[in-house]
Amino acid sequence: MxxxxxxxxxxxxxxxxxxxxxxxxxxxxxxxxxxxxxxxxxxxxxxxxxxxxxxxxxxxxxxxxxGMVDTHIHAPQFPHNGLKLDQKLSEWLMTYTLPLEQEYSNVKMARDVFTKVVNRLLRNGTTTASYYGSIHLGAVKVLADVAHAKGQRALVGKDNRLLSQEVGSEPGVQESLRDTEAFICYVNGIKSPLVQPILTPSWGLACSIDQLKGLGELAKKYNCPMQSHLHEIKGEATLRADNCHPNSHPNILEGFAISGLLGKKTIMAHCIWVDDDDLEQLRMNGVGVAHCPNSNLSLRSGFCDVRRYLEKGMKVGLGTDCSAGYSPSLLNAIRCAVHVSNTLSILRPNYQQLSVQECFRLATLGGAQVVSMEDRIGNxxxxxxxxxxxxxxxxxxxxxxxxxxxxxxxxxxxxxxxxxxxxxxxxxxxxxxxxxxxx
Known part of the structure; x- marks a missing residue:
């Protein structure tokens, strides 16, 4: 004892x-x-x-x-922490981030980077992390292995995306689903009490509807949680013609819903520009929100109104969103969450800003609720x-x-x-x- x-x-x-x-x-x-x-x-x-x-x-x-819970972090983007934040989100993705993520076909690089990721998060007090891994099966297996070996509690996801442009895409729907199922079986085979797989359609418009439905079937078969991005930037649907999959569902949330990917084990990152109808659908399905204030400020995406979600009784946690967020520390996320909320209180008369105590809860118990582990961790x-x-x-x-x-x-x-x-x-x-x- x-x-x-x-x-x-x-x-x-x-x-x-x-x-x-x-x-x-x-x-x-x-x-x-x-x-x-x-x-x-x-x-x-x-x-x-x-x-x-x-x-x-x-x-x-x-x-x-x-221990603190990072509800949203991209492990392959770690080499760009503190770099490349001179553009808005869509340009940042296509110019810097997706080309970097393509390099993880190199398993040695994956092991070197992911070892740094897990070590850095642990020393910064992140005991649980919900990771976006890579589209490459070998690399994401390495991430699961490293988290297991280092003793970190982790949800690890193999990214799924079929962008209309070549950079950062998987070969096709069947290959994507095949590798995703292989990864689920691999992680389950580790038999770790700490590491589990999480389905990770990168974002709704980057996946075809057939791909989302296939992931929904895997969610049901293996009882997997799911994570994705939602309404990170204003007018998100207008990106569809430029760099999204032509067969994705035009209504992002509806695409997830009809695919069976909305539920109590779903994590949606950002949720800045969610209208009232989508908010109600998130609430009714018990979806958790990963608030990533550093990245939202760094890439000028917007100010997430966390109070709005909390008043609806929804689950909200914090994410570093490295490398769109430049800091791997959830202490930084706490501070940025306070600043975003304070900014909203300046812009909106009578707005009740978040206290540091509330943001402390978001980083701990709130995060545990978002990753559906509040019965095991968080306080x-x-x-x-x-x-x-x-x-x-x-x-x-x-x-x-x-x-x-x-x-x-x-x-x-x-x-x-x-x-x-x-x-x-x-x-x-x-x-x-x-x-x-x-x-």
Whole structure:
């Protein structure tokens, strides 16, 4: 058993941020067994029979928070992080991104890049990631292998797209579906409790309706979740004639719906320009929204009104959307989400902007809901798996300053706004320490 004593912060469905000072949490066989006040430590020691050597006492500068969930990230785009953000989305895709993704027919390149991806995300506190992989079967197998070997919780998808232009396209519908099913079987064969396949039609207009229907059949056969993009830019349907598949459904959401790809295990990224009818269809089907504020700002796509979705009772999480988003850190996503919401409050009188506490929930419990794992991860409820970060606000070379009079809440807020990976000293996934700054 592992036992931690100190300050814990997490979210519940009802409260965006709950701070538990002077508390004790116990982990056994990957799961949280108890979370009590520290006064019960001796009683818990007697009940569970753990030794003092099992106990980690946090300092006053430390706290624990749930691992963060990246609900939308493109692993093959990682080499372009912080680069090539001088154009709008459609030009950026065709000029920079799709040519880069074609290079992943080289499996060695895939292994080199994806190892960097998973390592970087883990040290930044991303314990769960929903990955867009590659159109290349060999490369996406490598991504699943790396996530499994590194101990990251991951949904991994083989991209599907049949663009009308040659760059970034699969050979055809049958080849696409064949390789997708082969990938599903490969990941299921790993028998990992942490890594699972996710169907990944890149976006609705990049796939033919036959392709979407074939993916819908695979979703039903293998009970797979699905992820895609939706209404990232204004007037998205007008792109159809230029660089989309000519046999895609003209109504993007309807194309997913008639293919059986809308449901509680569906993740739609961006959702900036969703009209009321489409929003209601998303809500009725229990679809989760991956809010990617950094990329929406970087490529000037627009401001996503997250409050609108939350008021409808919908699931919303955060995504880095690397490399359209330049930062692989969900701390950056939290900050950008606050900024986007603040901007909307400037533009709209009486708009209720998101608090940093609400954005903290989006990065943790909200993300867990979006990837349909809220029964397993997202906070420190007893019975859930222990995905956690040990944060220290006073590590050497810390990027933030704390002061003697700071409360626990103030230290947490300083970390959320000013901290970075240097403050994340340990990362746990399913009870296992997968990153330790001291090693």
């Amino acid at each position: 592992q036992v931690f004593v100190g300050t814990f912060v997490h979210s519940t469905v009802d409260t965006p941020m709950v701070i538990l000072k002077d508390s004790v949490l116990g982990v056994h066989n990957s799961k949280i067994k108890f979370l009590e006040k520290v006064e019960k430590l001796d009683q818990l020691r007697e009940k569970y029979g753990f030794e003092n050597s099992c106990i980690t006492h946090m300092t006053q500068s430390q706290f624990m928070m749930p 420190f409820e007893v019975g859930k798996e222990f995905d956690s970060l040990l944060v220290d606000t006073e590590v050497p070379n810390t990027p933030l300053d704390v002061f003697d009079e700071d409360t626990a809440e103030e230290k947490i807020q300083r970390f959320l706004f000013n901290g970075d990976d240097r403050n994340i000293v340990r990362v746990f996934v399913a009870g296992r320490c997968v990153f330790n700054q001291d090693l």
